[in-house]
Amino acid sequence: MKLFDFKLAKQIIKQFDDLGMLKYATLGVQEDWSCCSEAIWDNGKYVKDILDNCEERQEEYQQQRYNESSDKYETLTELFDVYDDILVAGITGSVWATPVIEIVLNDHQTFVFDCSKGEYTNDVLDRVNTAILTAKYALEEDEVRSLEDVQEFKHSTSCEEES
Secondary structure (H helix, E strand, C coil): CEEECHHHHHHHHHHHHHCCCEEEEEEEEHHHCCCCEEEEEECCEECCCCCCCCHHHHHHHHHHHHCCCCCCCCCHHHHHHHCHHHCECCECEECCCCEEEEEEECCCCEEEEECECCCCHHHHHHHHHHHHHHHHHHHHHHHHHHHHHHHHCCCCCHHHHHC
16 A cells, blocks of 8 residues: 655655745645545645654554444544544545645646655655756746846837827
């Protein structure tokens, strides 16, 4: 099973936020995004509390969720509420779909990164650094274009427009 890596998600968010670029972040599973994704960051703050290290709680949750003899929680909703800090849209990960984080920047650039526990963390962080460079370049290009537009703007008077 591919579990969400909340520690990695927080690292990614921090890298973009430290540069003042981050508007919005969502965690979910890529192949079932419409049903299994949840906002975790919005305009400068976490909108969902998530734990960095949650292996123990994930094991507890799995035991409570799938142990038919467990009667600690009367409903799944009650169980989900208790373990909300390790769940994204009610799940801890997926056996078939890819846990990802979607990052939306202030200028609406969007990036998606794998966000599952495993040996690929360094590769993901390398991709994050590349995305940051790409985003910075795009911002610089937009600023240059905006400056050129202002410099090329020629104010016309109503007399010039009529002739």
